[in-house]
Amino acid sequence: xxxxxxxxxxxxxxxxxxxxxxxxxxxxxxxxxxxxxxxxxxxxxxxxxxxxxxxxxxxxxxxxxxxxxxxxxxxxxxxxxxxxxxxxxxxxxxxxxxxxxxxxxxxxxxxxxxxxxxxxxxxxxxxxxxxxxx
Amino acid sequence: xxxxxxxxxxxxxxxxxxxxxxxxxxxxxxxxxxxxxxxxxxxxxxxxxxxxxxxxxxxxxxxxxxxxxxxxxxxxxxxxxxxxxxxxxxxxxxxxxxxxxxxxxxxxxxxxxxxxxxxxxxxxxxxxxxxxxxxxxxxxxxxxxxxxxxxxxxxxxxxxxxxxxxxxxxxxxxxxxxxxxxxxxxxxxxxxxxxxxxxxxxxxxxxxxxxxxxxxxxxxxxxxxxxxxxxxxxxxxxxxxxxxxxxxxxxxxxxxxxxxxxxxxxxxxxxxxxxxxxxxxxxxxxxxxxxxxxxxxxxxxxxxxxxxxxxxxxxxxxxxxxxxxxxxxxxxxxxxxxxxxxxxxxxxxxxxxxx
Amino acid sequence: xxxxxxxxxxxxxxxxxxxxxxxxxxxxxxxxxxxxxxxxxxxxxxxxxxxxxxxxxxxxxxxxxxxxxxxxxxxxxxxxxxxxxxxxxxxxxxxxxxxxxxxxxxxxxxxxxxxxxxxxxxxxxxxxxxxxxxxxxxxxxxxxxxxxxxxxxxxxxxxxxxxxxxxxxxxxxxxxxxxxxxxxxxxxxxxxxxxxxxxxxxxxxxxxxxxxxxxxxxxxxxxxxxxxxxxxxxxxxxxxxxxxxxxxxxxxxxxxxxxxxxxxxxxxxxxxxxxxxxxxxxxxxxxxxxxxxxxxxxxxxxxxxxxxxxxxxxxxxxxxxxxxxxxxxxxxxxxxxxxxxxxxxxxxxx
Numbered sequence: 001x002x003x004x005x006x007x008x009x010x011x012x013x014x015x016x017x018x019x020x021x022x023x024x025x026x027x028x029x030x031x032x033x034x035x036x037x038x039x040x041x042x043x044x045x046x047x048x049x050x051x052x053x054x055x056x057x058x059x060x061x062x063x064x065x066x067x068x069x070x071x072x073x074x075x076x077x078x079x080x081x082x083x084x085x086x087x088x089x090x091x092x093x094x095x096x097x098x099x100x101x102x103x104x105x106x107x108x109x110x111x112x113x114x115x116x117x118x119x120x121x122x123x124x125x126x127x128x129x130x131x132x133x134x
Numbered sequence: 135x136x137x138x139x140x141x142x143x144x145x146x147x148x149x150x151x152x153x154x155x156x157x158x159x160x161x162x163x164x165x166x167x168x169x170x171x172x173x174x175x176x177x178x179x180x181x182x183x184x185x186x187x188x189x190x191x192x193x194x195x196x197x198x199x200x201x202x203x204x205x206x207x208x209x210x211x212x213x214x215x216x217x218x219x220x221x222x223x224x225x226x227x228x229x230x231x232x233x234x235x236x237x238x239x240x241x242x243x244x245x246x247x248x249x250x251x252x253x254x255x256x257x258x259x260x261x262x263x264x265x266x267x268x269x270x271x272x273x274x275x276x277x278x279x280x281x282x283x284x285x286x287x288x289x290x291x292x293x294x295x296x297x298x299x300x301x302x303x304x305x306x307x308x309x310x311x312x313x314x315x316x317x318x319x320x321x322x323x324x325x326x327x328x329x330x331x332x333x334x335x336x337x338x339x340x341x342x343x344x345x346x347x348x349x350x351x352x353x354x355x356x357x358x359x360x361x362x363x364x365x366x367x368x369x370x371x372x373x374x375x376x377x378x379x380x381x382x383x384x385x386x387x388x389x390x391x392x393x394x395x396x397x398x399x400x401x402x403x404x405x406x407x408x409x410x411x412x413x414x415x416x417x418x419x420x421x422x423x424x425x426x427x428x429x430x431x432x433x434x435x436x437x438x439x440x441x442x443x444x445x446x447x448x449x450x451x452x453x454x455x456x457x458x459x460x461x462x463x464x465x466x467x468x469x470x471x472x473x474x475x476x477x478x479x480x481x482x483x484x485x486x487x488x489x
Numbered sequence: 490x491x492x493x494x495x496x497x498x499x500x501x502x503x504x505x506x507x508x509x510x511x512x513x514x515x516x517x518x519x520x521x522x523x524x525x526x527x528x529x530x531x532x533x534x535x536x537x538x539x540x541x542x543x544x545x546x547x548x549x550x551x552x553x554x555x556x557x558x559x560x561x562x563x564x565x566x567x568x569x570x571x572x573x574x575x576x577x578x579x580x581x582x583x584x585x586x587x588x589x590x591x592x593x594x595x596x597x598x599x600x601x602x603x604x605x606x607x608x609x610x611x612x613x614x615x616x617x618x619x620x621x622x623x624x625x626x627x628x629x630x631x632x633x634x635x636x637x638x639x640x641x642x643x644x645x646x647x648x649x650x651x652x653x654x655x656x657x658x659x660x661x662x663x664x665x666x667x668x669x670x671x672x673x674x675x676x677x678x679x680x681x682x683x684x685x686x687x688x689x690x691x692x693x694x695x696x697x698x699x700x701x702x703x704x705x706x707x708x709x710x711x712x713x714x715x716x717x718x719x720x721x722x723x724x725x726x727x728x729x730x731x732x733x734x735x736x737x738x739x740x741x742x743x744x745x746x747x748x749x750x751x752x753x754x755x756x757x758x759x760x761x762x763x764x765x766x767x768x769x770x771x772x773x774x775x776x777x778x779x780x781x782x783x784x785x786x787x788x789x790x791x792x793x794x795x796x797x798x799x800x801x802x803x804x805x806x807x808x809x810x811x812x813x814x815x816x817x818x819x820x821x822x823x824x825x826x827x828x829x830x831x832x833x834x835x836x837x838x839x
Contacts, residue, residue, distance in 0.1 A: 012252050017587045033253045033359060049589070060266035061319040064326075065258060066242040071830075071837060072537055075258045079267060079361060089361040090257050094504050094536060094821070097319075110546040110587060111538040113257060118839040122574050124543065124583070125257065133504060133819050 003120040014047070016125035019108065021086065023048035030086050052108040053131070054082035061097045068114045080106055080128050091127040099134040107131050137234045138331040143169075143176045147230035148188035151335040154226060158337035158345075163222040164195045168209035168229035170202055170443030174244045175236045185228065202248035203261075203398060205229065206446015207353070207474025207483030210338075214351040214485075217340050224340070229444030230333040241329055245442075248477035250359060262326060264360055264478040265399035266318035271366045272401060273320065275416070280320055282419040284311035286400040287324040287436055289422050294433020297452075298461060301330050301439035325400040327435025334447040336454070346454040349385075349469075349486040352378035356479050367416075369402065371482040372409040372473060379471070379484040380411075387411030390428060391467025392456045394449035396475035396482075397434040406473055428465065431456050446474035450485060457489050493617050494662040494796060496624065496655040497556025497805055500768040501547035502648045502755055502816040505534040507828045509643055515825050516638045523643055528729020532646035532756025534823060535632045537831045539647070541572045542580050545630035546587045548649035548761075552626065553588060555810040556653055560588050563653070564622025565595040567612050569605025569760045572632045573598065576680070584628070595622070602676065603725060604786025605629065606650065606760035611792060613654040614663060624655040629760030632832070636684035644728055646756030650764035660805045661771060661780065661796035665712040669703035670790030677788065687787075693731070696789045701725065701735050704791035705783050714795065716741045720778035723749035723766040725785035727757045735783075748773065754817045769813035772806060774798045 014020035015034065022031045022045040024038035032050060037043050059078030069075055076092040078100075092100065093111060106128040113125040138146060147167070155162060167182040178184065182196030199209040206229045213225045233241045242262075246255040249264070273283060288308055294300040311324035338348065354374035363370075380386060387410060395410070397403030407418040407429060421427050432438045432452040441448060453470040456462045472485040508531045510520035524530060535544065545568055553560055568580040581596035595616065599605040606629020613625025628651040635645030675696030676687040688696075701724060708714065716722075722745045724732035729752050736746045749766030751758075758765055763784035770780055778798040785791045806812075811819075829835050 008252075013586050015253070018589055032361070033250060058267055058271055060263055060270060060321075061316070062258070062260065062263045062266070063315075064242055064260065064262055064317045065239065066246055066255075066260060067239045068243075069258045070239055075263075077257075077259055077263045077267075087361045089254065089259065093538060096821075110543050110550075111536075112540060112543060113538070122540070122542070124587075127257075127538070133821060 004114070004116040004123070006121060009121065009123050017110065019050040019088070019126055021048050021050050022046070032086055032088055050086055050088070051083040054080045054106055056092065056100060056102055056104045056106050057081050057087065058102055059092055059097070059100055076100070078128065092129065093127045094129040095134040100130070104134065105131045138232065139234070143172055143178060143230055143232050144181060144184040144188050146232070146331070146333040147181070147185045147228050147335070150333040151185060151226060151228045152189055154335035154337050158224070158339070160224040160337050160339055162194065162224050162226040162337060164197065164216065164225040166209040166213045166225060166227045167196060167198045168205040168227065168443045168447055169198070169231055170200065170205050171231045171233055171244055174247065175232060200443065201481050202476035203440070203442045204396070204446065204474045204476025204481050204483060205443030206449065207472060207485065208446070208476070208481070210446060210450055210485055211351045211353050211483050213338050214348055217338055220340065224337060226335060226337050227447055227450070228333065228335040229441070229447030231442040231444045232331040233329040233442060234331045248480070254360065261478050262318045262321065262399065265401050266321045268366045269325070269399070269401035270320050272404070275367055278419055281308065281312055282423070283400055283404065284308055284324065285419060285423045286397065286403050287311040289425060290397070290430060290434045290436035293431050294437025296463065297432045297438055300433045300437050301328060302433070302437045321399060321401070324436070327398050327440035330439030330441050332439065332441035332444055332448065334444055334451050336447060336450050346457050347488050349383045349488050350379050351483065351485050352382065353481065353483045354378065355481045360478060367405065369405045369409045369475070369479045369482065371479050372406060372475065375482045375484040376410050379486045383486045385469055385486070389467065389469050390471055391465040392431055392453055392470040393429045393473065394432060394453050395429055395434065395473040397430065397436055398440050400436065402475070403430065403434060410471070410473065431462055431465065446472065446483065449474060453487050457487065492659060492662045493614065493654065493656045494659040495652050495771070496658045496660060497552045497558060497653045498768045498771050499548045499551030499553070499555055499651045499810065500649070500761070500765055500813050500816065501544050501551065502533050503535045503539055503544070504819055504821050505536060505823050505831065506531040506755070506820045507534050507823055507825065511825055512643055526730070527643055528753055529644050529756050530753055532644060533648055533758065534828055534831055535647040537833070539632070540574050541570045541630045541632050541649070542574060542583055544632065544647060544649035545580055545584060545628045545651070548630065548651040549584055549588055549626060549628055551810045552651040552653050555805050555808040556658060557808070558624060558653060560590050563590050563594065563624045563626055565613055565616050565625035566590065567609025567625070567627045568598045569601070569607070569609045569627065569629045570598065570631055571600060571602055571605070571678070571759060572634065580630070601790060602786035602788050603759045603762055604784050604790055604792060606764050607784035607792045610652055610654065610794070611666065614666070617654050617656060623657070624653055626651060626653045629764045631759035631761060633757065633759040634684050637834070641685065641687060644752070644757040646758050648755060648758030648761040648765055650761045650768050652764065658801055659799055660802040661798050664795040664797055665708055667704055667708035667711060667793045668790065669700050669707055671700070673699070673789040675787050675789055692787070696787060697725070697727065697731055697785055698735060698738065700789050700791040701783050701785050702738055704793035705739055705781065708793040708795065712795070718779055719745060719781045721749055721770045721774065722746050722781045723763055723770060724783050725763040726750060726752035726766060727762070729753050751813065751817065765813060771802065772812040772814065774802055776800045776802060
């Protein structure tokens with residue numbers, strides 16, 4: 001029976017669940033998604049969990065979605081700058097889009113991302129929601 | 135181009151390749167195949183070999199080149215470099231894609247595999263959504279209204295009207311674009327090049343006097359993740375490729391008589407003009423509105439269509455014909471260029487051509 | 490033996506609400522009569538991308554943050570729920586990765602209708618008291634089901650509460666605990682069945698009241714407590730009437746029960762029901778306050794706990810973590826169609 005790849009989801013769990021990034025021990029640069037080698041040349045990279053609050057930089061409301069999101073459209077997708085300066089992208093949830101604007105304070109939440117049909121895995125990951133109800 | 139439900143992908147490619155070879159009166163020694171969807175939509179690997187099969191062609195090497203929707207430019211680049219190394223005398227490049235063999239939501243799934251599959255596609259991002267974010271930031275930064283961006287669609291449809299191979303061949307009014315439905319706010323339907331089935335082929339040779347010369351092919355990448363980029367109002371990969379190409383060929387932007395740029399979304403057309411030095415940063419919408427910019431006489435992705443990986447080969451043929459005055463009105467000048475881009479500013483190929 | 494108790498707590502209520510009159514509009518009930526019967530004005534509704542797992546994660550993260558606890562010191566995780574996305578695959582294992590715990594954690598999901606979250610509390614207390622783990626966590630979480638068009642639908646709602654038990658940094662010391670359990674089938678859900686069955690009036694006297702009173706009285710008699718000893722009394726809240734009646738049957742003044750009532754605003758969050766009242770009370774309790782906590786689960790059984798609040802509670806209340814009262818005010822109303830869509834109750838292609 002066909003189903004979505006479990007290993008592909010499972011090995012990214014530290015990133016999906018806890019936003020585990022890589023930080024270069026030599027120059028301090030933080031990479032999310034994680035990388036194997038820093039631009040400064042160092043391969044000494046340590047795990048670093050990103051902060052869970054930040055500010056919305058910009059967002060769009062997407063109507064032409066892929067198959068996994070047909071029943072959830074429109075998707076609000078945005079760029080967030082987390083405390084400390086690292087930018088991440090993701091879905092913005094629990095907010096009416098017309099009330100969103102750059103600068104709004106957001107927090108990381110743990111949500112369903114994709115459900116593999118009736119019999120497959122429920123896959124989770126990070127999304128962002130405004131700290132204050134909007 | 136359009137919806138070719140009754141043709142298989144290898145047959146479409148074979149038909150156009152056959153025409154190109156006959157037109158060039160050449161013996162090709164290798165085949166470069168550009169396709170973005172052959173595996174994911176048509177479940178066919180080794181596409182090139184099946185194209186040879188359809189034409190009864192024997193034994194020549196086949197190279198499948200994939201760089202997302204920039205596959206076309208990259209296939210041309212690969213062919214060019216092999217010819218420069220004098221590996222072959224004549225080769226063919228064929229581009230083919232059939233996105234209309236799958237449903238629209240599946241098309242978005244496939245297109246989204248040009249993004250980071252774990253951190254962007256997984257969460258629902260598509261190239262359109264990233265283009266929308268860039269468009270939103272561009273309009274705010276340079277204080278344009280949406281109408282200013284919509285001028286791109288108007289220009290493209292005007293030009294597409296003169297291209298016998300375009301998907302859409304009717305001019306539009308600004309209101310048509312401005313009133314079209316949102317696809318990813320602020321981008322509307324008319325900001326998106328429609329996905330189309332199509333095939334294009336070209337024969338490239340060393341040591342021939344006829345045809346159009348390829349002066350230089352430059353490729354550059356911008357491997358920074360979308361979320362970590364510093365500027366969202368630039369096509370960095372294109373800036374790098376263009377600088378390399380202009381420098382190598384010793385020509386300047388003002389020498390370019392025709393440029394076919396990668397306007398999969400209107401904002402990319404705007405940013406391409408700026409990256410190519412055909413408009414100063416932040417001013418491209420005004421240049422577009424004037425109506426004279428030497429860009430996308432084919433109608434671009436918007437009117438000619440977005441044939442994904444195959445488009446780069448279409449663009450090559452279009453620029454060649456525009457310089458020659460074949461199927462198109464002859465452009466006023468001797469130099470032209472193709473801009474073929476993969477993903478959202480991940481990789482750009484510039485093909486500089488001249489009479 | 491050194492004292493142990495609740496070191497920290499965390500709660501999560503989804504933002505969305507549906508009003509009783511919106512549900513009654515669809516099914517032809519008189520909304521005034523329904524509100525009068527159950528004293529439920531609105532209930533919480535999970536978002537389309539939420540489930541018992543995501544709710545458990547949020548509640549647990551808040552408990553950890555409130556207590557300033559290093560997740561690697563948590564040695565046990567229990568999840569009590571009756572709305573698992575999987576018949577077989579635990580939520581507790583997902584918590585281990587979602588919270589950044591070590592792999593050396595005793596973890597299991599538990600089921601006893603609405604009581605299981607508090608059964609995890611019992612289990613955590615056991616391991617902590619024995620010195621086998623430093624901290625133990627229990628989470629009561631549900632996105633509970635009610636058959637559409639049937640009265641349970643007015644109250645079956647979504648929410649989660651996490652409690653962390655330990656000996657170091659105790660905010661509410663455990664003084665006593667007691668249980669009262671029997672085979673009383675007042676409410677159940679067969680394997681594969683989407684909605685539970687219940688016995689209407691049978692859920693009252695023979696079930697809820699017999700076991701809640703049985704546990705509370707049993708504890709008070711065994712350990713010598715009187716109603717006047719308690720500052721707050723928190724019962725399981727299937728609706729707004731039952732806890733009030735239970736209080737009067739035990740001669741407990743209403744003003745001790747009212748602060749812990751949440752069901753009027755968010756409905757019955759099942760495994761998070763009594764625990765949510767407990768969290769709400771902890772948000773405002775003062776050192777020295779005594780709290781009687783009596784969760785109930787159909788099938789049927791009740792646990793009863795007595796906690797005494799310590800000075801540490803002041804630090805916990807100032808930790809900058811959302812309080813239950815703040816969450817009760819943080820709401821977006823939805824209509825019945827959105828409700829069905831969000832709760833994934835519309836039949837789609839698989």
